Amino acid sequence: MRAYRGELRKLGSLPSVWAAVAVGVLVPAALTFLNAKSAVAAGRGGNADVGFQELAFGVVGAIILGVVAVSSEYTTEGENAGGGRQIATSLTIVPSRGRLLIAKLAAVITAVAALAVVSSAITLTTVEALLDAGDLARLPGVVLYWVLTALFASGLTLVTRNGILPLVVLILNTSVVTITYLLTKLTPLAVYFPDLAGVRLFIRRMDLPVQLSPITGGLVMTAWVAALLTAGFLVFRGRDA
Template sequence: MRAYRGELRKLTSLPSVWAAVAVGVLVPAALTFLNAKSAIAANRGGNVDLGFQELAFGVVGAVILGVVAVSSEYTTEGESAGGGRQITTSLTVVPSRRRLMIAKLAAVITTVAVLATVSSAVTLTNVEALLGDGAGTSGLVRLPGVVLYWVLTALLAFGVTLLTRNGILPLTVLILNTSVVTVTYLLTKLTPLAVFFPDLAGVRLFIRQVDLPVRLSPVAGGLVMTAWVAALLTAGFLVFTRRDA
């Protein structure tokens, strides 16, 4: 429990984490406002995924959290006042690498779950205020799917960063794929197997209308994404325990 509290304090002390919180809350809300206004102006309605599509973009905040939770141990932002890497101090305080990783994972899960819940509440409240008629509250049943997707995405980023020990590559690839050019979606035009990439499988947890060659159920999509996360975390943990800090 002490290690968990320490990791929570460490995580919330990072400026990049607060930037991730701002991105995770403000981006979906702003996109929802713009998209809802456009739908109203065009007299179009019936988009059952309004708000949820935007929350899929807001997951960038979860990506940042998952990456910096690991990369801060090896970069300048995570360095101690004495100039050494944070990972040295962390392993001095918590010598067990297994216990350190469990505490770090628990801190990430807690933080991202809270962030996803707050972001969803703000975004769906925005939808309700703009459209009314229960447009926002009707989607509350999908809220657990959003939270799970954000948490799994953060853990995916966490696992990749454990393997690379550098945040630049995971941040670049994952943020670009999530928000700018969805490479995995483009790959579905070449092969239906691309549907089983973790991001595309995971969005089925809360997105209802999808243009994909294979329609996974929410449960199947969640299981596929969980399998990816478990594999990456296992690989990352093995690498972390076997190489020098």
Template sequence: MRAYQGELRKLASLRSVWASIAIGVLVPAALTFLNAKSAAARGGNVDVGFQELAFGVVGAVILGVVAVSSEYTVEGESAGGGRQITTSLTVVPSRRRLLIAKLAAVITAVAVLAAVSSAVTLMTVDALLGTSDFARLPGVVLYWVLTALLASGLTLVTRNGILPLVVLILNSSVVTVTYLLSKLTPLAVFFPDLAGVRMFVRRVDLPVQLAPVTGGLVMAAWVAALLAVGFLVFRRRDA
């Protein structure tokens, strides 16, 4: 419990985490405000708000990455002029316990962020269109949490936040590479982002339409595999 509380305090001390929270809450709501009425005019308002929440997962990506990468940043926000990992392992010598505490803190922070962002975005939809579907909110929360864990797992392997941030943010926002790949092969539907988004987005132009539960299980399997690799790397590497 102390290790978990310590990880939560570390997250709260990072300016980049607060930036990710702002992005995660404000971006989906702002995009929904801009897109809602035009989407309704086209008769495609079934996913208004939810498509924007899929884009807002960038906030969860940033949080998941910096939760791990901040441990290895020299002269970082919380490193006090050195690498935070040395202090962390001094306080919590068990790498297994430290990693579990860190991931638990990430899950807690992202779950709260996703719930708040979803509530704000869906209330925006309700105010603009007079309709909203809060029943899909658990799917959004789970998607954000799994995405953050995916980002943390990838950062555990790379030990650097730049590559995970570039790859995951670009794929979530600017150029959805996995979506483009789905035009070449239906197997791309089983990439974690395309599978996971089916938990709450109803209309997706994909060659294979996964059920929400199936999509969640596929994404969870990817996350479990990557975290397992990340844990092995974390245990074997020098601090």
């Protein structure tokens, strides 16, 4: 528990984590407000996924949090620094790499789950206020998707030991050019990429060649995350601090 509390305090001390919180809360809420106002002005109701589509973009906040939770351990200057890499201090306090990683991932899960709940509450309240619509039954799917995405980001960062590549790849694929979606035009197997499979946890209408159920999509994404975290742990355990 002490290691877990220490990781939570460490996350709270990172300015980039608070930037992630701002992105995760403000982006989906703002997009939902604009889209819902446009729908009202046009005299039409929102589609079945209004609010939830915007929450799929808001997962950028979870990506940032998942990446910096790991990458901050390897910074030599900046947020944690004090002139040296944080990982040396972390391993001095918690010598067991397995225990340290479990505590770190538990802190990420806690922070991202809380962020997802707050963001979803604000976004879906906006939908309810403007369109008299919303589906709270899908809220657990949103939370699970955000948590799994953050863990995937953390696993990728464990492998690369650098936050730049995971941030660029994952944020671009989520918010600018959805490469995995474009790949579905070439092969139906692309629907089994973690982001497209996982988003089925709460998005109901998607133009995909294979329609996965929420349970199947969640299981597929969980398998990806488990595989990447396993690879990340093996790399983390074998590398020098």
